[in-house]
Amino acid sequence: MSSNYVQNIAVVGAGGTQGKFVAEELVKTGKHKVTAITRADSSGKIPDGVASKVVDYNDTSSLVEALRGQDVLIITMAVTAPKDTQQKLVDAAKEAGVKIVLPNEWGYDQDRNASFAKENLIGERIIQAREYVTSKGLPFIGICGGFxxxxxxxxxxxxxxxxxxxxxxxxxxxxxxxxxxxTWEQVGRGTAALLSLKLNRDNENDKEPVISDYFNKSVCIExxxxxxxxxxxxxxxxxxxxxxxxxxxxxxxxxxxxxxxxxxxxxxxxxxxxxxxxxxxxxxxxxxxxxxxxxxxxxxxxxxxxxxxxxxxxxxxxxxx
CATH class of the missing domain: 3.90.25.10 (UDP-galactose 4-epimerase, domain 1)
Structure with missing residues (x-):
């Protein structure tokens, strides 16, 4: 990041259900270069204005090369994706120098209610993913749009x-x-609005929200x-x-x-x-x-x-x- 804004954003699942709308809204801002991280056998249609890099999830160097130069990694995947896929992406993001990870959440704020997180069948997985990102020394931002x-x-x-x-x-x-x-569109708009903020405040008199305000927290959209x-x-x-x-x-x-x-x-x-x-x-x-x-x-x-x-x-x- 050469400025106080994130510019290069990689989206996993940019042709999928939620990822498509996130990628489209990021492109609409005119502030970012958006790149879809895709598999060679992917059938998803990449939105207009989005670049594409094909990767092999079994080849770490392939992932690292695709993520090099990216400021942000956004992960949107189906619940049926192999469980280790997200960890592979986070490992590669760390090695490639990515600064921020938006993990595969897109549901509810699991931090607010401990019993809900334990009982809703996906909460513990989300919390573990967050912990894995922070264990790599990277900040996460959890995008929560409910169902x-x-x-x-x-x-x-x-x-x-x-x-x-x-x-x-x-x-x-x-x-x-x-x-x-x-709606998918609202979550996409909210994600794009977040990543269009400044990364950090310019000085102590700057009171506007910035991306770093949301590091290691949930960003709730409805x-x-x-x-x-x-x-x-x-x-x-x-x-x-x-x-x-x-x-x-x-x-x-x-x-x-x-x-x-x-x-x-x-x-x-x-x-x-x-x-x-x-x-x-x-x-x-x-x-x-x-x-x-x-x-x-x-x-x-x-x-x-x-x-x-x-x-x-x-x-x-x-x-x-």
Whole structure:
């Protein structure tokens, strides 16, 4: 970094679900050179304006060479990626001289609620990844956007409890527990806004936020703080339906959570989604992130019903619609 701004940013997963929007928003700022780190067999489409470097994850020198000269490494990967992939990237980032790592998080702030982090099936992994980054002497910044709204609302009953195609709604408890949820675009905008700040303050009189304020912390972004019932009302408005048009059932959140764990033990991966999502709807409100950066970063307020329409369109692309 030759100035007080980060300029060169590498994105792993730039053709993927969240990474695509992060890369696109970084390009829109006009302040960064964005490079996608990709495998030779990757089928993801790299966004316009993004350079590409092909790597072999089994060849450390390949990773180091791709990351040399990069100021920031952003990691976005599916939960199905090999467990050691992130460690390989962090090791290479350290050797290549990368200054900041945004690890593969993109969910909830795991630091705020210890029991939530332990019980939500991904929290301990995220905390371990953070610890690994710091063990290498690198700062991390955890981008937390909660669950993706369209993906979760439109992704079937195992996520937010809605089977849109068949107009079925499973209400967890009374359906009034709220959580933070975000669109892919909002998380991308928030990440780009963060990395467009100055790295450090110019002097003691400089009171504007800077990137280093967020070292080894969570940066929480949201589109909406809503309950299942709020989502249901939006769905009814958008589809022109009433309660009578839906099959509505109720399930105790704790019983549902343990049912999910049981399915997972049997090898049914649907249990992972059931456990992961249901834990965020517990009465402890662990899925709400009160300390968002939306105002600080001047992020827009999105329209819930418009995003619900996006969830319906997403539902059409998933199995069972």
């Amino acid at each position: 993706w709204y369209e993906f979760s609302l439109g992704g079937g009953e195992v996520r937010y409890g809605f089977d849109i195609a068949n107009r079925q709604f499973t209400r967890f408890d009374d359906g009034n527990i709220k959580l933070s949820t975000s 589109s909406f703080n809503v309950s299942q019932n709020d989502m249901f009302e939006s769905l009814k408005r958008v589809t022109g339906t009433t309660d009578a048009d839906w099959k509505i059932t109720t399930e105790n959140s704790q019983e549902r959570y343990f049912r999910g764990l049981g399915l997972l033990k049997e090898g049914n991966f649907a249990g992972f989604a059931i456990g992961l999502y249901t834990r965020a709807f517990y009465p402890d409100s662990a899925g709400t992130m009160p300390n968002t950066v939306n105002k600080t970063f001047n992020l827009p307020q999105e329209d819930l019903d418009e995003c619900t329409k996006g969830a319906i369109e997403f539902a059409k692309t998933t199995k069972g619609y």
